[in-house]
Amino acid sequence: MEQLMQTLKEQIIRQLNLNDKKPEDIGNDDPLFVEGLGLDSIDALELIVLLQQEYKIKLANAEEGQTVFRSIRTMAQYITDRQAQDAAAS
Amino acid sequence: MYIRSAAAVSPQASFEALFTGAAGYQGEQLSCIEPDYTSYIDPKLIRRMSRIIKMGTAAAVESLKAAGLEQPEAIITGTAYGCLADTDAFLSRLVEFKEELLSPTAFIQSTHNTVAGQIALLLKCHRHNNTFVHKGFSFESALLEARTMMGENEITTALVGGVDEIIPASHALLRRFGLYRANGDSLRLVNEPAKGTMAGEGAAFFVVDTQQSANSLARLDALQTWYKPSTPNRVADGINALLAEQGIEWKDIDLIVAGRNGDTGDDALYDLFKKDIPETSFKQYCGEYPTATAFGLWLASHILHEQRVPGVEGLKPRRILLYNHYQQTHHAAYLLSAC
Structure with missing residues (x-):
């Protein structure tokens, strides 16, 4: 989980061109939107693309995004859960 | 029509630099000398902007500053190629990911009117906003629209600009037409006529006004x-x-x-x-x-x-x-x- 959160931070910085940020600047529980990193709705779309591209995960519905993208930890937890579900199903 | 101010992001540092030592370029193209954009644009906005958007926005902000004008009555730009870097990124991903997983940012920013739109967003200017894409008349069309609107008493001031950028993909395509010389020397370009020229790029913005002011250029x-x-x-x-x-x-x-x-x-x-x-x-x-x-x-x-x-x-x-x-x-x- 710790490794996944570190990787996510690096991927988000790259995907969203957060050139003035380093992974250590982003707390695992910091809010990603509005306060915290200050992301907006276009960034949310970029994060959806990131999940699909890097982890082959499609959000089941748009409302999920609000909880999934709350912080790095919630994103990592979601990825871990979905990967476990996929592994169990296959 | 009076030109109240003029600012450019170009292959030259400034008008003054043309007297103290103009920048020279070797090869096929001249590239813009870019300023520190953080002094013109909110860093939160910069991260989404491609080079041409930053160049255009910085030139526009500088021009408005020189004119002492906060809100123009119209923002009109001209560009032949538009935001090539974003278009290239969007189309490349379209092919690479087989029309899936497309970055929304590159798509949104790839349209020709992005520069005029970003300036309007930055200024919170909800007035007339238009972009002309007419090849070698793109900038002239923008200026003519400002003049026409002034002639019809719709506006008294306008921010008018011309922007175009070079990216590797566009340059590779254009050089196939034999437009450029291989070993150009920009400062000798005009003095040594030959087949072909050198490619260039830039963003130049003007505040134009129906009235003369103390600082009109x-x-x-x-x-x-x-x-x-x-x-x-x-x-x-x-x-x-x-x-x-x-x-x-x-x-x-x-x-x-x-x-x-x-x-x-x-x-x-x-x-x-x-x-x-x-x-x-x-x-x-x-x-x-x-x-x-x-x-x-x-x-x-x-x-x-x-x-x-x-x-x-x-x-x-x-x-x-x-x-x-x-x-x-x-x-x-x-x-x-x-x-």
Whole structure:
């Protein structure tokens, strides 16, 4: 989980061109939107693309995004859960 | 119409730098010297902007600042190629990911009117906003719209700009047409005619006004365009008519600012206007691109305001004819006076 959160931070910085940020600047529980990193709705779309591209995960519905993208930890937890579900199903 | 201010992000650092040491480039192209964008644009917005958007926005902000104007009544831009880097990124991903997983940012920013839109967002300016995409007339179309709106008393001020960028993919495509010389030397471009020119890029913005102000750079007396003239003489005749309409003769022109680009075929047309009038050119400073006349107008405006001509000693022009053609199809003449 710790490794996944570190990787996510690096991927988000790259995907969203957060050139003035380093992974250590982003707390695992910091809010990603509005306060915290200050992301907006276009960034949310970029994060959806990131999940699909890097982890082959499609959000089941748009409302999920609000909880999934709350912080790095919630994103990592979601990825871990979905990967476990996929592994169990296959 | 008065040119209240003019600012450019170009291959040259500033107007002053043209006297103290113009930047020279070797090879096929000239590239913009980019400023520290954080002094013009909110860092949170910068991260989404591609190079051309940052160049255009910085030139626009600088121009507004020089004019002391916070809100123009219209924002009008001209660009032939638009936001190429974002278009390239979007289309490349479209192919690479088989039309899935597309980045929304590159798509949103890939449209030609992104620069005008970003300036409006930055200024929170909800007034007239338009972008012209007319190849070698893109900038002229923007300026003509501002003039038309002023003529109809719709506006009194406008922010008008011309922007185009080079990216590796576009340059690779254009060089296939044999437009560029292989081993160019930009500062000798015009003095050493040969086959081909050097590619250029830039963003130049102007605040134009119906009224003269204390800091006005120049007055734009006339602007006319000719598309694919049947003979070169048709443009010469057109310029003669333009001067006559203004009640002046060739002898009243103190300086011709010509769009010579060093290509023997292209430059032959400029020789039609040789009238024993001092001439200077501008593409050795900015390279050839469809909206290069925006840089030419930036240069001519500052020449008139500062009464100094790069490379010409002692000349203090009061009236300038700026003439340019793009690939012999898009011809434009500007008549400018000192204020």
